[in-house]
Amino acid sequence: MSLTxxxxxxxxxxxxxxxxxxxxxxxxxxxxxxxxxLFPLGxxxxxxxxxxxxxxxxxxxxxxxxxxxxxxLFRSDFDDGSLxxxxxxxxxxxxxxxxxxxxxxxxxxxxxxxxxxxxxxxLGMPQPAIGVLLLTLLLGTPVLSLIGAIGVALTxxxxxxxxxxxxxxxxxxxxxxxxxxxxxxxxxxxxxxxAQINILIAILLLALVLAPWPTAAALKMSMS
Amino acid sequence: MSLSNPVLQAMAxxxxxxxxVLFSDLTFALDVGQVLLLEGKNGSGKTSLLRILCGFxxxxxxxxxxxxxxxxxxxxxxxxxYIGHLDGIKKELTVLENLNVxxxxxxxxxxxxxxxxxxxxLAGYEDVLVQALSAGQKRRLSLARLxxxxxxxxxLDEPFTSLDKQGIKLTETLMTEHTAxxxxxxxxxxxxxxxxxxxxxxxxxx
Numbered sequence: 001m002s003l004t005x006x007x008x009x010x011x012x013x014x015x016x017x018x019x020x021x022x023x024x025x026x027x028x029x030x031x032x033x034x035x036x037x038l039f040p041l042g043x044x045x046x047x048x049x050x051x052x053x054x055x056x057x058x059x060x061x062x063x064x065x066x067x068x069x070x071x072x073l074f075r076s077d078f079d080d081g082s083l084x085x086x087x088x089x090x091x092x093x094x095x096x097x098x099x100x101x102x103x104x105x106x107x108x109x110x111x112x113x114x115x116x117x118x119x120x121x122x123l124g125m126p127q128p129a130i131g132v133l134l135l136t137l138l139l140g141t142p143v144l145s146l147i148g149a150i151g152v153a154l155t156x157x158x159x160x161x162x163x164x165x166x167x168x169x170x171x172x173x174x175x176x177x178x179x180x181x182x183x184x185x186x187x188x189x190x191x192x193x194x195a196q197i198n199i200l201i202a203i204l205l206l207a208l209v210l211a212p213w214p215t216a217a218a219l220k221m222s223m224s
Numbered sequence: 225m226s227l228s229n230p231v232l233q234a235m236a237x238x239x240x241x242x243x244x245v246l247f248s249d250l251t252f253a254l255d256v257g258q259v260l261l262l263e264g265k266n267g268s269g270k271t272s273l274l275r276i277l278c279g280f281x282x283x284x285x286x287x288x289x290x291x292x293x294x295x296x297x298x299x300x301x302x303x304x305x306y307i308g309h310l311d312g313i314k315k316e317l318t319v320l321e322n323l324n325v326x327x328x329x330x331x332x333x334x335x336x337x338x339x340x341x342x343x344x345x346l347a348g349y350e351d352v353l354v355q356a357l358s359a360g361q362k363r364r365l366s367l368a369r370l371x372x373x374x375x376x377x378x379x380l381d382e383p384f385t386s387l388d389k390q391g392i393k394l395t396e397t398l399m400t401e402h403t404a405x406x407x408x409x410x411x412x413x414x415x416x417x418x419x420x421x422x423x424x425x426x427x428x429x430x
Contacts, residue, residue, distance in 0.1 A: 009328030013317065020316040081310025088278065089329040090302035096329070224281045 006091045007099045014103030017076075024072050028065040029111045035061040036119045047124050054123035055133065055184035062112050062137060063173055066144035067166060069108040073100065073149060074156045074219070083156075087220060094212035097219070101149050101212070109141035125188065132187035132197075136180035139200040146211035147172045153215045157222035176203060230255040232277075232377060232408060236286035239272050246272055247429055248285070254410065257403045259422055262412045264429035270412040271309070273429070274381050277410060278306050290377075302331060305375035307366045307383060315355035319346060319365060322354060323372055330373035340371040344394065359386040367395060378402060380411040 018024050039057050040050055077083040077100075086096050116137055120130045151169035155161030183196035230253035238248035246269030254260050262270045275281040277288060279295050290300040313322050323337055341347050344364040354362060363386055370378060378399070384392050396418055399409050403422050411417075417424060 006328045009325055013314070013321070013325050016321065017314060017316050076314075079310075080314065081308055081312035082314060084278075084280070084306065084308060084310065085312040085326070085329060087280070088301055088304070088306055090298050090331070091329065092298075220280075224275070 003091050003095060006089065007095055010086070010096050010099035011103045014100055015106065018103070018107040024069070025107050025111060028069040028108045029115065031068055032061050032065040032112050033115060033119065035064070036123070040123070051124040051126075051188075054120065054125045055129065055181050055188070057123065058116060058119060058133060059136075059140075059177055059181045059184070062116075062141060063144065063170075063177055065112060066108065066141060066148060066173075067169065069104070070145075070148040070152050070165065070169070071162065073104050073145075073152045075152075078156045078222070083219065084223065087223060093216040093219070097149065097153075097215050098212045101145050101215075104149075105142050105145040109145055112141060113137045125184075128190065129184050129188035132193055133184045135197060136183050136200060139197070139204050140176045140180045143176050143200075143204050143207045144173060146207040149215045150211055150218060153218035153222060155222075156219070176200070179203075231291055232410070233289040233292075234277070234286065235289070237273070237276060237283045237288070238285040239269055239276060239281075240284045241269075241272065250286070250427070250429075252425065252427060254408050254425065256406050256408065257423060259399065259403060259409045259411070259417075259419060259424045261417055261424055261426045262410070262429060263426060268429040270429055271381055274306075274308070274379055274410065274412065277379055278304070303375060304377040304379060305330070305370050305373060306379045306381075307370070308381045311362050311366050312369075313354050313362055313365055316353065318351050318353055319357070320350040322365065323368060326369040327372050330375070333372050333374035335371040337372055340368040343371060343398075344368045345390075360388055360391055363387050364391060364394075367398060371398070376407050378407065378409045378411075380409065382412055382414070384413055384415045 036057055043050055074083060077086070087093055089096060113134060116133060117130055120133055125133065148169050151165050154168065155165045158164065179196045179199050183193040183200070186193050186196070232254040234250060234252050237250040239246045250273070252260065262273060264270055272281065276283045277295070279300070288295045290297070290303065293299065317325070319341070320337065323340070327337070335343065338347070341350065344367050346361065346364055346368060349357070349361070354365065357365065363383070367383075383395050387395065392415065400419050400422055403409060
């Protein structure tokens with residue numbers, strides 16, 4: 001069968017699996033919503049402060065929610081041997097893995113973007129900033145999945161890889177956090193954000209092109 | 225595809241695990257229509273050897289060739305199929321969905337899906353979730369995966385585990401047919417292999 005067929009077969013398979021194991025979708029989303037709703041309670045009745053730190057709160061929560069969901073990317077496939085079959089496919093493994101990453105983003109990243117406007121209003125974020133927030137999430141969360149995949153692929157063979165995974169992946173998430181958070185803050189102050197958005201687009205394209213290869217190689221290493 | 229003989233060649237393989245030499249200087253060659261049976265007690269390196277043949281593990285010395293080329297070639301992956309200890313079947317998917325994924329990952333083989341399922345006596349289970357199947361039925365589903373995709377080399381790790389007598393006989397028949405149509409089989413097994421008219425090579429790992 002052709003490579004596109006294989007790509008979409010993997011994508012479809014992972015989406016069906018996610019629908020049948022709903023906790024995988026609900027978990028990161030619930031975490032995201034809970035963390036953001038807890039902030040106003042912790043800070044107290046200071047809407048000015050809340051409004052000022054809203055971009056940071058939303059982005060840090062999104063980052064942690066993405067981290068939380070990473071382990072499910074390859075875990076079950078590793079445990080039941082499906083990953084072996086994927087690696088033995090004559091198709092390029094990196095493309096098949098990209099199918100898995102896209103499915104993972106659709107299941108864990110996209111719901112965050114859909115719920116984010118509500119939470120932004122909740123934190124009192126100004127109108128122009130909300131649009132930019134959505135744009136940065138749309139550009140940034142796929143990067144989180146792509147970069148995270150490299151980390152998970154390296155640690156999936158370890159019994160307790162969670163700690164190492166955070167240490168490996170979080171530093172690589174920092175550029176996305178800085179540029180996205182900054183863009184939202186600038187937009188809130190009515191300043192242009194083209195530069196930050198362009199950099200986020202560049203990071204996304206770079207991750208899209210470069211991340212699947214090390215992920216495939218790392219998975220092969222984890223297999224031995 | 226070149227027809228240089230022999231097709232699968234292992235040269236001076238050795239495997240070391242945790243400072244223990246499992247085997248060393250292991251050389252064998254397998255030709256079209258032949259079966260290689262690996263024997264040996266638990267922990268003697270049978271599975272390690274199979275994983276080397278799959279390319280999951282690098283041999284500590286020596287190399288494996290398929291049709292004269294390295295097994296890192298994508299041609300090798302198009303020609304081989306592996307059933308390991310782990311079934312590689314998603315239990316949340318139905319029987320048919322599992323086979324469709326296997327088909328998409330490989331190349332279309334001789335058997336249409338329905339025929340393959342009938343052959344392994346899983347007809348009527350198409351829309352059943354795999355988690356509802358018994359261990360033996362899951363093994364049968366793995367066999368169906370071999371049938372729906374096109375592979376010349378089957379690498380089977382303990383294929384008879386959890387199969388009933390009928391299932392064992394079926395597996396043996398499928399292997400006989402596979403070798404008769406120009407295929408090769410490498411397997412490990414503790415069962416006595418009963419393949420009539422098939423050239424079986426045995427390697428005893430100790």
